[in-house]
Each structure stands twice: as C-alpha cells, then as structure tokens.
Amino acid sequence: MSAATPEERLAELGLTLPEVATPLAAYVPALRTGDYVYTSGQLPVVDGKLAVTGKVGAEVSAEDAKELARICALNALAAVKSVVGDLSKVVRIVKVVGFVASAPDFTGQPVVVNGASELLGEVLGDAGRHARSAVGVAVLPLDAPVELDLVAEVR
Incomplete structure (x- = not known):
C-alpha cells in the first residue's frame, strides 16, 4: 500500500466523495463522540437520487447489489469526513453493518456487503479492515436494496 492519503486513493480509483446525503428524517448523517464516529x-444515493430500488435476488442481482454496497460505503466515508474534515484522521473502521433487502430465498448477503468492505480496504488499507454483520431484511427505506452504517475510530 502506498503512502497516499485516503483521498488520493479515492482519486486513483476514479472515485470522488459525494455530498453528504440529506437525512430522510430526524437524525444527523454522522456523529462524533470521543474518538469514534457513528454514521x-x-x-x-447518487446525485441525490436512489440508484436502484427492489429486492436483491428478485429485481436486483447480487452483482448489482454489491456495487450498490460500494456506493453506500462511499456515502458513509463522506459522512465520516463531514465530521472529521479529513479521512487521514481515520485510525480504523471498527464495525460495518450492512442491511440487504432480500427476496425470501436470497442468502448471499455477505457477498453483497463485500462491496462495501472491499471499498473500505481499497481506500483505507489496513485501517479499512473491520468487524461486520450482513443482515437480510424484508424492506429498507425508499425500497432501497442495500443500506449500510459504520463506526470509525478517529484521531
């Protein structure tokens, strides 16, 4: 892994952090308490709109959902940066929880959430390695196929 900053690694991957998504209800996108940021x-969401809707294993393929999980992780990094100012302050991604709106017979939630986990590793190197849960659910807000939250330790 080069000594590049996380922002430089994002650029190398051809990615830019989006604007932080506007909350859908009464909450904030990310909150720092002590040395931790909770998203x-x-x-x-891409350009203010949900990229795709539907259930994974029905209207949405596992491969497409894995890409959507990458977008969720990118949005989570934007939320973290919004409260710490610079992704170089991330010491470690501690925990990722991925929710996958799943067709009744779909059991590939871990593969879907790998999209997020892989992106975090590409951007943050060893600091992107984390504990994780990948949970199948009946429905998510706005009929999104994937939702993700994370906890980051920061300096």
Whole structure:
C-alpha cells in the first residue's frame, strides 16, 4: 500500500466523495463522540437520487447489489469526513453493518456487503479492515436494496 492519503486513493480509483446525503428524517448523517464516529444508515444515493430500488435476488442481482454496497460505503466515508474534515484522521473502521433487502430465498448477503468492505480496504488499507454483520431484511427505506452504517475510530 502506498503512502497516499485516503483521498488520493479515492482519486486513483476514479472515485470522488459525494455530498453528504440529506437525512430522510430526524437524525444527523454522522456523529462524533470521543474518538469514534457513528454514521447513520447510508443508502445507495447518487446525485441525490436512489440508484436502484427492489429486492436483491428478485429485481436486483447480487452483482448489482454489491456495487450498490460500494456506493453506500462511499456515502458513509463522506459522512465520516463531514465530521472529521479529513479521512487521514481515520485510525480504523471498527464495525460495518450492512442491511440487504432480500427476496425470501436470497442468502448471499455477505457477498453483497463485500462491496462495501472491499471499498473500505481499497481506500483505507489496513485501517479499512473491520468487524461486520450482513443482515437480510424484508424492506429498507425508499425500497432501497442495500443500506449500510459504520463506526470509525478517529484521531
């Protein structure tokens, strides 16, 4: 891993952090307490709109959902940066929880959430390695296929 900053690694990947998504209800996108930042659930919003809707394993393929999980992780990083100012302050991603709106017979939630986990590793290197849960659910806000939240330790 090069000594590049997380922002430089994002650029190398051809990615830019989006604007922080406007909350859908009464909450903030991210909150710092002590050395930790907790993000609210991040949907696969691109340019202010939900990229895709539907259930994974029905209207949405697992491969497409994995890409949507990457978008959720990118949005989560934007939320973290909004409260710490610079992703170089991230010491470690501690925990990721991925929710996958799943067709009744879909059991590939871990593969879907790998999209987020892989992006965090690409951007943050070893600091992007984390504990994780990948949970299948009946429905998510706005009929999103994937939602993700994370906890980051920061300096």
